[in-house]
Amino acid sequence: MDRIAIIGGARLNGEIPVSGAKNSAIKLMAASLLTDEPLRLTNMPRLADTRFLGKLLSRLGVSVTESDGPDGQQTILHAPEITSGFAPYDLVRQMRASFNVLGPLIARTGQAKVSLPGGCTIGARPVDLHLQALEALGAKIDLHEGYVYAQAPRGLKGAEITFPFVSVGATEHAMLAAVIADGVTVLHNAACEPELLDLQECLNAMGAKVEGAGTPTVTITGVARLHGATHAVIPDRIEMGTYAVAAAMAGGEVRLTNARPHLIDSLLDKLEEAGCGVERTSDGVIIRRNGERLKAVDIETAPYPGFATDLQAQFMALMTLADGESRIRETIFENRFMHAPELMRLGADISVSGGEARVRGVAQLEGAEVMATDLRASVSLVIAGLAARGETIVSRIYHLDRGFERLEAKLTACGAQVRRIKDDGEAEL
Numbered sequence: 001m002d003r004i005a006i007i008g009g010a011r012l013n014g015e016i017p018v019s020g021a022k023n024s025a026i027k028l029m030a031a032s033l034l035t036d037e038p039l040r041l042t043n044m045p046r047l048a049d050t051r052f053l054g055k056l057l058s059r060l061g062v063s064v065t066e067s068d069g070p071d072g073q074q075t076i077l078h079a080p081e082i083t084s085g086f087a088p089y090d091l092v093r094q095m096r097a098s099f100n101v102l103g104p105l106i107a108r109t110g111q112a113k114v115s116l117p118g119g120c121t122i123g124a125r126p127v128d129l130h131l132q133a134l135e136a137l138g139a140k141i142d143l144h145e146g147y148v149y150a151q152a153p154r155g156l157k158g159a160e161i162t163f164p165f166v167s168v169g170a171t172e173h174a175m176l177a178a179v180i181a182d183g184v185t186v187l188h189n190a191a192c193e194p195e196l197l198d199l200q201e202c203l204n205a206m207g208a209k210v211e212g213a214g215t216p217t218v219t220i221t222g223v224a225r226l227h228g229a230t231h232a233v234i235p236d237r238i239e240m241g242t243y244a245v246a247a248a249m250a251g252g253e254v255r256l257t258n259a260r261p262h263l264i265d266s267l268l269d270k271l272e273e274a275g276c277g278v279e280r281t282s283d284g285v286i287i288r289r290n291g292e293r294l295k296a297v298d299i300e301t302a303p304y305p306g307f308a309t310d311l312q313a314q315f316m317a318l319m320t321l322a323d324g325e326s327r328i329r330e331t332i333f334e335n336r337f338m339h340a341p342e343l344m345r346l347g348a349d350i351s352v353s354g355g356e357a358r359v360r361g362v363a364q365l366e367g368a369e370v371m372a373t374d375l376r377a378s379v380s381l382v383i384a385g386l387a388a389r390g391e392t393i394v395s396r397i398y399h400l401d402r403g404f405e406r407l408e409a410k411l412t413a414c415g416a417q418v419r420r421i422k423d424d425g426e427a428e429l
């Protein structure tokens, strides 16, 4: 398995273009199942997760073609007919969001057999809300031997669905299924994450009638069929936030471009509170820190527009070197502090109790061998390594490859000393 080696101490100076959002791209790709015409997605990130899903979609009858189009990296997905409604365990387990093919498959063909998902090891992460939403739309659901068997031979029917708590995946799944259902669906207590709005815009470009995404109430008026469309994937706010924290950690001045800074206001406000320079620009943000030590600040994760759980690990890494004690509360996922013991291997002073971590800033981190435990945790170790004395080696970086496009190249372009150690022992930049 590949590893990443970081020699800490270099400041970051330069520009980092932000890629298209992984979390949006994979739901948009699933939307291709809803039409027999081509869906062209631009600003597409090239990631292990998009590859996994491409593989699964191909198996279901979608042709997936990646290329460099007139407006950059694109993927064209075309499903003239669904040739299989079976999503096997070995493909779904690699990425939890591939479970979201279930809704579009039932909506278009009236039946599907989809494995229950795997995914990041951050808590139990059930899919009960997804299944309740599909049942409310009229799907008959049976669970056997790790598979969901779903049927709606006479099609799905619009319904009022109230989620008992906010779920990004269940909201998206319900939207994907309801767009070609018969009648009106109203989703109450829907997730408000920006990726929902991106999905609404793509579905509407395909002829759907969705209103209200990005607010707690989404109304979907079912249409008989969808058609092809071109849609640009929204910039990745988590990648943007990750590099903002990396720049704050290493010091220097980094300009993040092709980004929408208002999507991470909750992070940028905290960076400013900690003493970091933040300048919003027309297409991104400039992050500056010139040597002075940051102050410890507290954060609590929350659904959007609150502090994103996907930026919690990175912020914890930053706080390991801050002046004072920072309290970090995780409210979205249980068991999402697995990076804490790894950061402690680098010399961080952290104690975890239930959903709260206390990080007491230390004067210096020391490079060490550490292990990535999930996607966002792995990048927090890279961030810590940027400021640690000596060499940090992060193993199990397949987690990192799921969600960060050309991470080493983006960081080295700004002066970081980061290299990938290939499985065979060869170092590669």
Ligand code: UD1
Residues within 6 Å of the ligand: 023, 024, 026, 096, 097, 123, 124, 125, 126, 127, 128, 129, 130, 131, 166, 167, 168, 169, 170, 191, 309, 310, 332, 333, 334
């Ligand atoms: C998505 C993001 C993930 C992010 C998370 C929260 C993708 C691919 N992933 O994950 O990066 O961290 O939103 O912003 O977009 N839950 C249930 N039952 C369900 C569904 C969810 O109990 O049926 C629970 C989860 O275990 C979790 C909470 O609800 O505790 C929120 O999860 P959810 O918003 O659904 O996250 P995902 O869509 O899985």
